[in-house]
Amino acid sequence: MAKYIMVQGTMSNAGKSFLAAGLCRIFHQDGYGTAPFKSQNMALNSFVTEEGLEMGRAQVVQAEAAGVRPIVEMNPILLKPAGHMESQVIVEGEILGNYSAADYYKLKKELVPVIKQSLEKLSEEYDVIVIEGAGSPAEINLKEFDIVNMGMAKMAKAPVILVGDIDRGGVFASLYGTIKLLDTEEQKLIKGIVINKFRGDIKLLEPGLKMIQDLTGIPVIGVIPMEEIDIEEEDSLAERLSRKERSRGLDIGIIRLPHISNFTDFSILERIKGISVRYVEKAEEFGNPDAVILPGTKNTIGDLRWLKSSGISMRILGTAQMGTPIIGICGGFQMLGKKLIDPYGVEEQGMEEGLGLLDAETVFSQKKVRVQVKAVIKNEIPGWQEMTGRAVEGYEIHMGLTRNLGGCKEFLITDKREETTSGAVSGLCSFDGKVWGTYIHGFFDAPGIAEALAVGIRKRALEEGRKEASEDMEERKNFREGKREGAGKSWREYKEEQYDKLADLVRRSLDMKAVYRILEGRQ
Secondary structure, eight states: OOEEEEEEESSTTSSHHHHHHHHHHHHHHTTOOEEEEOSEEEOSOEEEOTTSOEEEHHHHHHHHHHTSOOOGGGSOEEEEEEETTEEEEEETTEEEEEEEHHHHHHHHHHHHHHHHHHHHHHHHHOSEEEEEOOSOTTOTTTGGGOSSSHHHHHHHTOOEEEEEESTTSOHHHHHHHHHHTSOHHHHHHEEEEEEEEEOSOHHHHHHHHHHHHHHHSOOEEEEEEOOOOOOOOOGGGOGGGGOOSOOSSEEEEEEOOTTEEOGGGGGGGGGBTTEEEEEEOSGGGOOOOSEEEEOEESOHHHHHHHHHHTTHHHHHHHHHHTTOOEEEETHHHHHTSSEEEETTOSSSSEEEEOOOSSSEEEEEEEEEEEEEEEEEEOSOOTTOGGGTTOEEEEEEEEEEEEEEOSSEEEOEEESOSHHHHHOOOSEEEETTSSEEEESOBTGGGSTTHHHHHHHHHHHHHHHTTSSOGGGOHHHHHHHHTTOBTTTTSOHHHHHHHHHHHHHHHHHHHBOHHHHHHHHTTOO
């Protein structure tokens, strides 16, 4: 049977996922078969396993850090906010339905056996399970049916490390308040305190560390300094989504949709030298980008309506007329077509006019497509010759099926069998190549694709007079040589390097002997 250790936080974004990933990497490096576990995750960033089941990406990151294959038992319950005070509830990778907060609260008890079964399966296969909590364990109005924080810790009899974020201020108050709002039995489960995101001189912090230990009776086992570690962040709290100012280089504007999902698709673009990635939330922020990307979304029709009411759709159409490349991923791909039809009320029953930039239409079905995909860019996208012949892989996760109405070019040859019989496609482009989209999440992660994208955007910018040829000699060299942070490495190798950096940071910052004592039940 596996040993358990749990990471909880005083609030959302305190650093639970970050520390859990670090511990997964450390235990893996130390020779233990390690798996992450989060009983219930609320996230719009999701992943499709090899079995075609859906789970949260935070546990995928932790599984990568642990050197193991992601499986749905690592995140048996996934909640995806769907608007109208509802969430899509996904249990063991399959859609259970849409539930209001009140209805889901009543459902929780019925899901306990699923959680136990998933944890037991992992426990049979691994030596160490790193369990992550959610939000704060001190939400006293929700404690009665808690299945993710102290309720989970008691279910697993797992010792807890409590993390507080010092960067936002008030860390000692939040630590003390969190602990004292728990009952005596729950307080005893907390075996160590970690302070995260520290800046400055540790000596100035030491008196506070002693005082919080004296006040709570719980030892502080580490202070993690603020360092640049490039691993995926969780959903709407991700700092990168607040990046609005363009910097030097090609300007890529990604539309920050209200229900944006899988924005991790664009992480690699931020590493390419000569590219400036920013997120656009208002029409006045749109500017004059060199390319526009419409990302995935949990609520395509609702976000399309927002796009129109915000005035951003008019900016997109105007910049498309000027020849600026417009690219859509998943829900963004669907928005580029002429019509989105929802006959079953999967999202918003009826029909909504799309942006009309692709001669395509999407019909929503009651069955969700969840599949890992390998594809080749077999047919050239005009103006993007550097992509031709390259292999890509990732996964599709969507409710609608998109069909070419005749005025588009299908540029992807995939290993999906459904395509040949249903007429549905994984990617389309306009005949001039200025507008294109795909359902494949992870499309840009394939070797050479992000650099080829940069070359294509640069060509368009030169053609349309948005760049001077004399200004981009260094930029062109960077793209053609594939220069990015971690140059010379594949994206996968780069991520592995970041997990090692994270493990090194956590080892340096925590009393690892205390961590192992906690894991072994000796503290």
